[in-house]
Amino acid sequence: MTLLVALGTVAGAALAGAAPADAATWTTVAAGVAYRQYDLPAAAGTAHAHVLSVDLTNTHVRLGLLYPGAVASRAAVSSLADSRNAVAGINGDFFNISETQHPGVEATGASVGPAIANGRVLKGAVPDAQRFGPALPPGTDTRAVVGVGTDGRARLDSLSLDGSYSIRGRRLPLGGVNQYALPENSVGAYTSDWGGVSRKRATCGTDTERAAACSTRTYEVTVRKGRVVSTSAAPGSGTIAAGTTVLVGREAGAQRLKRLVKGQAVAVRYGLTSAAGSAYGFAVGGYPILSGAKAPAGLDTSVSAVRTAVGIGNGGKRVFLFALDGATAYRRGLTIAEVAAALKSLGATEGFSLDGGGSSTLVARPAGSARVTVRNHPSDGYERPVANGIGVFTE
Structure with missing residues (x-):
């Protein structure tokens, strides 16, 4: 040009x-x-x-x-x-701006879609029904991003979460990373990138209705240096230290986390998979x-x-x-x-x-x-x- x-x-x-x-x-x-x-x-x-x-x-x-x-x-x-x-x-990106439908639950301010900064994955996409913003056009979803690849070219893409937590050699899927909403029956991972805001919002709403009530079946496990250091029946808040991952489960995901005990080894891994096969320096939803x-x-x-x-x-x-x-x-x-x-x-x-x-x-x-x-x-x-x-x- x-x-x-x-x-x-x-x-x-x-x-x-x-x-x-x-x-x-x-x-x-x-x-x-x-x-x-x-x-x-x-x-x-x-x-x-x-x-x-x-x-x-x-x-x-x-x-x-x-x-x-x-x-x-x-x-x-x-x-x-x-x-x-x-x-x-x-x-x-659009973001979790208010929580009038969930009294007592703190709005997180977190964005809807995936985010990558300086080549590092910050978060995954919330379920489609849990997004804030106008209705999506047909055929689109919350995984859509615009970004610049490591090749220096801007493009549109779709980034899907590829993550797991492994226990005794058994690999189980993650339903989210640093997201204000998790799919029903899933486990999500929260890292130092999340911030200090309460993680309770992640267990509210459903896969079909953002305004649905918060789940009453929740569990949280804190993993530091690859081992469980604490557990809780409810999602917590506060800054997460570097090298620490908090696993939040809802419904069936909570039941899976309840089997973990202090000192148990847990390995957490995650990334975002590009539909275009690209690697990104940055991406936003x-x-x-x-x-x-x-x-x-x-x-x-x-x-x-x-x-x-x-x-x-x-x-x-x-x-x-x-x-x-x-x-x-x-x-x-x-x-x-x-x-x-x-x-x-x-x-x-x-x-x-x-x-x-x-x-x-x-x-x-x-x-x-x-x-x-x-x-x-x-x-x-x-x-x-x-x-x-x-x-x-x-x-």
Whole structure:
């Protein structure tokens, strides 16, 4: 993709199909990173888009996961970006934002889908019925991710948990890793990446209903240096030390854990398996909205909202980070089908929806500044703390 540079700006016409042509001005954030904002006519009225264009052919530019240092935690995108020295970024996955349906249960702030940071697996995906956010398009699920592979190319993929805990040579499957919700009858593993938030939420809801009651059949086992050091009838809370894994079981999973005793050897292993056979430097959850320059069947065309999305072009070497403005004049936003069309108009062949509404935030450094500023107007009137995001880094 050829960019025409003049006096520190990049002509919008350089991006094939960019719209609208009369306002297509890109400003340079850093070498390989440009920013643009423009109006978009839409079914619900005019929307206003903010876009970062990231050139991954530039070896000094990379994308990475922004998160607060714990899966069960939240922070503003600007704070996440500045703490990691990112030059720009957007908010990421949908997350466990509230627990009004489970009185007395703490909302974890943990994200829905899989997450990888710096090549390390942070978490797996919650069951489909336990996700927060709008209904998924047909044929999609919570395992969907967008990420950048170790080959330096961005792509859409599906990451499935491959994990187990082994006792006396018998290998048993894990139902989750650092997730705010576990499948019924399963055992989940929680590590130092989880944070200090209570693990009780993991045993609430069912495989078909997020609002279903919390399980009354639970058990927890703490494993340190490969051996059981403590057990509990209920999920606990508090920071998990490095080298320690907490196993949380519900229903039949709880019954299996009850057979363990202090001092018993337990080996825990886990990873994420890529449907595309790729290894990732970073990956974050959401759902696909554009594939091969075509929107999938069943993409919603009726509900307009403020949204955040990612577009991929140039064979995975061009990434568009896209966030709508939440100011009152533009708050009606776009349908998800309109977002897919907007990404395509920028030159994307693949598109991926992230969390929207009050979470939608795009930040970038002004010229000469060492800190980012929020470029859109978040619809809450302030930056909503979020579970994670995508950061743009330069070297």
